[in-house]
Amino acid sequence: MSEQQGAPLGGCPRLRSVTEVAELAGVVAPLYVRFSGGPEADAAVASRDHESGALLPGLSVNPMNPEPWWDRPVEHWVARQLCQYAHLVTSERFPWLLTGTVVGRGPDCEPLLVDPAPVATIDPSVVEEAGRLYREVFDAGRTST
Structure with a gap:
């Protein structure tokens, strides 16, 4: 099974429900989601802002840990974060969870991460x-x- 089909990255688990993602966000912080070909694909090319062509200092990610002001279930935060970039899912791009160090913000104010460490993949379902x-x-x- 290929990574695109949700196979584990380097032995990372494959999450199969919003609840599983929310549970992981409750114990791993910071936790981010990225829609790409995976860590190896990301390491092979420089990250760029698609509109300006500017080189980015890290990988564009979305936070999976709710902000302190969030007054809804963690599952709602997770669903919203996954939906924001769901249009990026293709046969070559899939959602995966990672940690790392924030080094800046991208053009949409998204965190930019270096030293990415894969945590889990997310099943397309x-x-x-x-x-x-x-x-x-x-x-x-x-x-x-």
């Missing part, structure tokens, strides 16, 4: 589950005021 949960519990598209 989890992204679908996250989408269903997101639509159930959030007022998608509503603007903040």
